[in-house]
Amino acid sequence: MTPLTALPVDRVVRVRGADPDRIALLAAHGGPDAPAVLSHRFRTANRVAGFVGAVLDDLETAAIGLYPAWLPAAEHIDSPGGAGLAAVRALAAERAAGTPHFGPFLADLAAGALSGVPARRRFAPEIRARGLARAVADGLGRARLVLLMRVPDGLGAEAERTVVAGAEWLADRAGTGVWLCGAPLTTIDRLSAVDLPARAPTPRKPAGTVAAVEGRPHPRSWCEGALEAALARQPWATGRAWNQTYRSHALDSPVRLDLLWRNERCVVEIDGPEHCRPGRFEEDRQRDVRLQLDGFAVLRFTNARVRHDVEAVVRQIGTLIHQRRHEHPRGQ
Template structure:
């Protein structure tokens, strides 16, 4: 079985594994894996539509992750002329020593502050966005895990494969398909480097439903990992909780999106929010945590953390967004009780 590092880049392949198992195995990213973002395909009608959709979503992710891919731009916010000039200068300087395409990186830095659309060609954007997203996670390569929905007709499957080939070749990204079968001779199936037991037994074979085109499905979207030390930029609830905690003196010592290893041979665990000294973990659960695979994996993670002395406080993201006072009060009460117990 290959390692994550051996999975091909610049090609379209199909993974021989359940997409939920793959997603769990990639959270947190294994040390040998490329950066991985997940694209939820939605049956686009043409290759041009698919390319435009993928680029739009990758672009949103890159801008949300700013300044992870532009060292030195931390704290530069707002579309003032001085700020725009500063980030463009940083981008051109970084491009000169890293091999990034300077005009692309400077434009992306400017747009991260101003929200303006890109004026560059799709091919330029594809290559630039792939490299920027890989940089955001400290990786040299990027793979796009494409979740294939059930119910695609022959024409939609043809569009999906052709669009993925365009992204792989123009962006030099790995494109890994998972989900519904495609029955396309152009796409070879490869072994997936999953742990021996990637899912708890209760979750094996269980899958979260992927929207079917033509139903009340959501727009195509990209999911991507968090950057260690920051709330996930794609999570409104994490960002709102951090804003609330930043005003509380007792909340000091917190760290967002940390990787924790229960033992030297154990599979690492990524936790949303950690107070290490108080051995307190806070998890914010979106709707995806109700899917059987993720629900079972959450319970397994909780047990491992609890056996190592951690308390795990879980809050639905809807509660964080609508009843922040209660969430903050409960976290604060737990931390104060732990600190008193420690003397």
């Protein structure tokens, strides 16, 4: 049992005396009894619908990055060509038949993850919220999802009301918990406050492999070379950097990021067969949580998918890069 299991996972609460970094790392190391924790950073909160929409878009990005972990038996479907899209839709319908997933939404999510063209506006926000929360939790191997939000200083009364109303909508419609950390809310008093129980020091995440080929594709990786060749033809792909060393904090072990857009805070990982092993899969999820908490979006592709349909991979990366540039035009 971890300290996080003592916190509510079905409503909005204020979590006092806890750094969001510690919460994310506890979740990553917590095992199946702990909820999946996904960080969302908001800059403005002018309207509830806009706030909720931004959270749902983040959830969809996370779900697509986790594909096919939430769709068993789809690991070997690497291309939307041929029968690929029909196959993942059939698998999604089959999975939904024995789970709380909504079949049409899960089928569209799987098709969007495979093709790199998500259909974000086809379904109502309520359907997206619940479907995405289930997919992300499944992809991380947890029963429940919690959204972790850091409240910035000086938010203002109107923005506080918008954030809390949006968080309550998400908790109700998506069936998630929402943990608000950071600055106290000065104008909202209806939320309960909880303390993260004291516990042994947070375990450090396993050390990653530091790249020896920083700045370019690995010479022994055909897939990295093929992806670079395809990206080199795209005007929007400027600013990319291969095999970068990243350290979240001074005391953390460095990790290698296969492909990084630093200004857009986007990471692309190319996974070989070894990433499907349970231990490695969990380590990858820990890395993703750490990066998400630091404000990065993470996409993962298998070697086989790059090999069989590199253009679809490029389209999906391009969709994310354009989205991030629209949201953060100055790379902030």
